[in-house]
Amino acid sequence: MPNPSVDDPSKVAVNFRLPDARVVQARASSGISLMEAAMAAGIHGIVAECGGSLSCATCHVYVDPEWIDRLEEKGAFEDEMLEGTASPREEGSRLSCQIELSEKISGIIVTIPPTQY
Numbered sequence: 336m337p338n339p340s341v342d343d344p345s346k347v348a349v350n351f352r353l354p355d356a357r358v359v360q361a362r363a364s365s366g367i368s369l370m371e372a373a374m375a376a377g378i379h380g381i382v383a384e385c386g387g388s389l390s391c392a393t394c395h396v397y398v399d400p401e402w403i404d405r406l407e408e409k410g411a412f413e414d415e416m417l418e419g420t421a422s423p424r425e426e427g428s429r430l431s432c433q434i435e436l437s438e439k440i441s442g443i444i445v446t447i448p449p450t451q452y
């Protein structure tokens with residue numbers, strides 16, 4: 336039986352690489368945030384304590400290198416918030432509540448950090 340959250344081609348595909356290296360694939364609507372897609376897919380490593388209001392940094396993800404340039408640039412405040420993440424900040428670090436899903440990033444791969452606290 337088809338799983339609409341994975342099989343609907345009209346949705347944006349997102350691949351979550353978990354800390355144990357398993358990859359969970361999901362599909363979500365354009366216009367929602369990557370954080371919201373993670374919550375809908377039951378990705379426990381995304382906490383999103385503030386609900387997307389850019390005040391917690393518990394929605395930290397590592398965007399795979401080939402996808403970084405396809406995202407909108409991070410804002411100055413997100414950049415500042417990334418200095419306070421529980422897991423180390425890396426080249427691909429972003430706050431997933433600030434990444435808006437769109438067709439141009441369908442297939443994106445993000446890694447969930449080992450901890451958000």
Ligand code: FES
Nearest residue numbers: 385387391392432
């Ligand atoms: S959900 Fe709190 S900063 Fe992203």
